Amino acid sequence: MTAGHSLLARFAALDSATVSDALDARGLPPGQGGLRPMWGTPKVTGFARTIALEPLTGEHGGSHILTDAIAEAGPEDLLVVANGxxxxxxxxxxxxxxxxxxxxVRGVVTDGACRDVEQARELGFPVFARARVPVTARGRLRQRSSGEPVSLGGVTVGPGDVVLADEGGVVVVPRERAAEVLEAAERLAEREAAIEAEVRAGVPLPDAMRDARLAGTEATR
Ligand SMILES: O=C([O-])CC(=O)C(=O)O
Ligand SMILES: [Mg+2]
Incomplete structure (x- = not known):
């Protein structure tokens, strides 16, 4: 297993809410909602391979948008498509x-809409998007950039940043902060598991779920 694979596997054991709390505690942009799995409830982690799209003006007869980036992508990658x-x-x-x-490729998160959901479902390929629409991109969109920082719902995603998407939303972790955010999120997950165990054992919720033990407080940083 590569170092990248094991980093991603550790993120995959968490969820978007816990990683969002760890980002919050560091003053980094937290997670975002509105980007939903288009089929099922997949959870996906990967290193961002970024593509930005823009409206097509004039003629375009070349390869379809996205295809050059996909042709270079691999098994640690998650495609992040910016379409405003x-x-x-x-x-x-x-x-x-x-x-x-x-x-x-592990999946795609697109800041826009997707079509052909049935094909993605049959392939088991995770697609996170804002909506479904049957309207083709051909003749309407062109690729502005590939491998450059992009905006995903106002959050900048750089190539190689860690992205985790699940049924709760999407988080983006800057690559250079990934180890630190991961360790903090793992500590938060342990804390929450301990609180849950107390609640299951009969400790009253107001006693178990106190500020000092939860995300967003000094103790959890
Ligand atoms: O025409 C498009 O927007 C792309 C498309 O349907 C596909 O990749 O199957
Ligand atoms: Mg199609």
């Missing part, structure tokens, strides 16, 4: 799901 939150046109589809699956 647009939901009137698809920024992800079924053939690109096939292409990404073939490369072993």
């Amino acid at each position: 939150g647009r939901t009137d046109v698809s920024s992800w589809g079924g053939i690109v799901s096939v292409g990404a699956s073939v490369r072993g």
Whole structure:
């Protein structure tokens, strides 16, 4: 297992809420909602491979958007597509799901809409998006950049940043802070597990769930 794989596996044992709390405690942008799994309840972690889209003006006859980035992507990657939150046109589809699956890519988070959800579901390929829409990107969108920092709902995602997406939302952890945020999130998860165990054992909720023990307080940093 590579160091990257084991880092991602440790993040995968957590969830977006706990990692969001660890980001909050460091003054980093917390997680965000509104980006939902388009089928099922997958949880996915990966290193961001970024692509930015923009409206197409004029003619475009080349390769489909996203395809060059997907062709270079691999099994530790999670694609992050920036399309400014647009939901009137698809920024992800079924053939690109096939292409990404073939490369072993872990999934995609798109700040926009997707189509061909059935194909993604049949492939077991996780797609997180803001909406579903049947309208093709062809003739409507073009690729502005690949491998550059992008905005995901106003949060900057750089290539190689750690992204965790689950049914609760999406968190982005800057690569250079990943080890520190991971350790803090693991401590928070342990704390919460201890509180839950007390509640199950009959400790009254107001006693078990005190400020000093929860995220957002000095004790948890
Ligand atoms: O035309 C599009 O927007 C892309 C598409 O459906 C696919 O990848 O299958
Ligand atoms: Mg299609």
